[in-house]
Amino acid sequence: MTTLGTATASPGEADIGRLPVGEARDGSDVGLPVAVINGRRDGKTLFVQAVSDGDELNGLGVIRRVVPQLDPDEIAGEILIVGIANYYGFLVGEHRNPIDDTKLNRTFPGNESGTASERIAAAIFEAVTRSDLALDLHQGSTSCMINETRVRCGSRHRLHRDCLELAKVFGCGYILDLKGPDGQLARAGPDEGVPTIDPELGGAVGWDETSIQKGVKGVFNVLYHYGFLDGEVTTAPQTRASNFEQYGSPAGGLVSFEFDLGDDVERGDTIFTVTDPFGTVKADVTADSDGIFWRHRRLPQVATGEYVCSVGTTIDEY
Template sequence: MTISLGTASAAPGEFDVGRLDVGETRDGSSVGLPVAVINGAEDGNRLYLQAVSDGDELNGLGVIRRVVPQIDPATLSGSILVVGIVNYFGFQVAEHRNPIDDRKLNRTFPGDPNGSSSERISAAVFDAAKTADFILDLHQGSTSRMIDEARVRCGRRHSLHSECLRLAKVFGCGHVLDQKGPEGQLARIGPDEGVPTIDPELGGSVGFSEESIQRGVEGVFNVLRYYDFLDGEVAISRQTRAKRFDQYGAPAGGIVDYRAELGSRVTSGDTLFEVTDPFGQIKASVTADNNGIFWRSRRLPQVAAGEYVCSVGTNVDSY
């Protein structure tokens, strides 16, 4: 059966690229997202893969650029639908949000074909995503510093929670955040349509991070092999799971010095960071409220009083 996504159309054993129409720009020209269809020679499951729904999160695009050329449709069972850049307008200006409607696009699913710019984009890509058997929505921790992790966002009482958790374990970043996500996230909405969905957060960087991109490439191929899209064995390892975040802001303005390493275990009472004045005099010291893992931190050292500094993943176990 021939499979289409926008103008991309592929018969069994074929590959094609095209554009998915999502509206018009301010000068009336059409906007098309870059899409691809990989239609396997044999029947099987369908994977939906997307990146850059936040316009400055590029590691997912780095993964797609590596993964797609390596897949031969002749050896594939099933099909893969790919949207390489979801937040078209944010990507053009390297901004996190969609500047046309000033919305975070990954809060607008399942979208509205007659709504705002972000809602129209979400509606168009979700029409494709909900036809899949699995959804991978590739992200990163924006431009902050963050460990590689996968997010299960449906909530632990959801009927598909165990399947989403299994998908995250197969992807194999090493760390999983298992916490119900905000309304409008694809990783929360996908399971409501019966599709196991995860949100791999591939580090945090300005531009591409080679280490995180490679981890994402390995994760996608783990999924393709485990779910029988491709031949091959997958060695599934235990994942470290956090069930919530503690977030910390600066009690005073100044320069941040971290006392915990990204990805390290911290114990309640451990010093996470200090804030100094421009001459190195300590103004404030912040300690961990709970045991956990030093998960994420701001990249720039200067902070104003009350500004976000870092996050610790808590309620940690392994599975």
């Protein structure tokens, strides 16, 4: 028998339910939507979650496509799914949890007696620690970015190679291999012996079909490679960046980019220009290092010092 919240499934069964995380301001129960797929055969356990940030919807689009395709009779092992992690943020379309003004993906492993976000994180993390692998599906929120998979445990972590392998199997094409902030699930999971990655499925607020399809393919890559489903997947080399250079605007105005996402950038190349409303150039900003044009703001208007774009650096293939 496999249980996650109120979802319970015997071998060869699937179920959906709610994972209790507290009460809302009106005293009603709050539960995260969850699903359990318990395979007919023995195998590993995979944990998958989406919407840790309340306005990042592409991961939910992936789960919505993947779950109806999973037949417990064909699966070896168990799959535990949290469809909407930041429930309060999702309801109002906000990145942070509005109940405690906290970014949920900075609160793992959580605290059963803590803030609203810490309680959610603790309930989720109990399921993570029962798993052999974990996928935390994200997207670039309000920025436009390439499809990438993030390995956040740090290069000296004992599970670094396992996390890299999981990222390679997921197969977004790009890997950011850079230690993340404390409290990220992709940091906390490996500390408990669970290889965990953070696929960032595109960027900008919305529901992007191309990135959703890439995420669906990534989840099935994992299911095949780790034996949940019969079949094979061929892993391809991924372009890996081990650092970011972020660029702000030296002047206020409107930004024009000289590169598309994923383009190679050489040191000294002009990466963006700032003009006034009438097209007069106020500033040209050049790259400090060679790299890949990784991420940029969605809207063109900027104030002095405001974030504009990022270049992935220290590039190799993995």
